[in-house]
Amino acid sequence: MNWITNYVRPRINSIFSRREMPENLWTKCDECGTMLFHRELSGNLNVCTNCGHHMGITPRARFAALFDGGLFTEVAVPAPTPDPLQFRDQKKYPDRLRAAQKETGEKEAMLVATGEMGRTPIVAAAQDFSFMGGSMGMYVGNAIIAAAEEAVKLKRPLILFSAAGGARTVLKIVVFDEADYRWARDVAGRYPALPLYLQPGNHTPPPPDDDAATVDQAGIDARMRWLVERVVADGWFTATVLPQLHVTLWGNRRGV
Numbered sequence: 199m200n201w202i203t204n205y206v207r208p209r210i211n212s213i214f215s216r217r218e219m220p221e222n223l224w225t226k227c228d229e230c231g232t233m234l235f236h237r238e239l240s241g242n243l244n245v246c247t248n249c250g251h252h253m254g255i256t257p258r259a260r261f262a263a264l265f266d267g268g269l270f271t272e273v274a275v276p277a278p279t280p281d282p283l284q285f286r287d288q289k290k291y292p293d294r295l296r297a298a299q300k301e302t303g304e305k306e307a308m309l310v311a312t313g314e315m316g317r318t319p320i321v322a323a324a325q326d327f328s329f330m331g332g333s334m335g336m337y338v339g340n341a342i343i344a345a346a347e348e349a350v351k352l353k354r355p356l357i358l359f360s361a362a363g364g365a366r367t368v369l370k371i372v373v374f375d376e377a378d379y380r381w382a383r384d385v386a387g388r389y390p391a392l393p394l395y396l397q398p399g400n401h402t403p404p405p406p407d408d409d410a411a412t413v414d415q416a417g418i419d420a421r422m423r424w425l426v427e428r429v430v431a432d433g434w435f436t437a438t439v440l441p442q443l444h445v446t447l448w449g450n451r452r453g454v
């Protein structure tokens with residue numbers, strides 16, 4: 199039928215059948231409510247065998263399905279600063295992280311690996327929704343950078359699987375000046391099917407550690423108006439202009 203059915207799935211089935219899978223565990227399909235044995239569900243790549251509903255899949259299971267023979271090599275991700283924001287809601291962030299590690303058996307919310315897909319060498323990074331909703335902390339940032347660097351180093355394509363709601367928001371380009379705007383148009387020209395968001399940047403961001411720094415909101419608003427007018431004047435209706443927000447919050451100098 200196709201290479202996924204003929205080539206990958208039999209191999210995946212053999213991988214899953216080799217592993218110790220308790221037969222008495224089952225999962226309820228979110229869509230149709232059918233009780234499915236874990237083994238049956240895993241063998242069908244987490245797609246309900248009754249209604250065809252696609253359930254979540256962990257990066258490890260995804261890579262086992264994606265790479266030829268289920269074989270891949272993990273790419274090391276540099277460890278981030280632990281708990282940089284000292285964030286706390288009902289729980290302290292490090293406690294939340296430890297609980298997620300215990301529950302999933304994974305270190306963090308993204309896995310990076312190299313291997314072959316249909317005999318083409320690639321690099322892949324996959325986000326793990328079961329790990330704190332795919333929490334995009336510093337580790338996930340480091341993982342994306344590590345994946346990109348590995349792809350450049352090995353001259354391979356990079357495939358990025360995002361699994362958090364916010365991470366699905368396609369491509370965003372922060373526009374500071376005419377040159378950035380032209381660059382955004384070039385990107386849109388090269389990838390016409392890709393929705394593109396534009397965001398006006400802040401030319402004079404405060405240093406991230408300076409609480410007393412003020413934000414030039416009037417300047418940002420003016421840049422926003424310029425950008426909206428420019429997009430409308432160019433008849434560029436497929437690009438969406440987003441309000442400037444986290445460039446201000448993070449004091450990011452050049453983009454997001």
Ligand SMILES: [Zn+2]
Nearest residue numbers: 227230246249
């Ligand atoms: Zn179902």
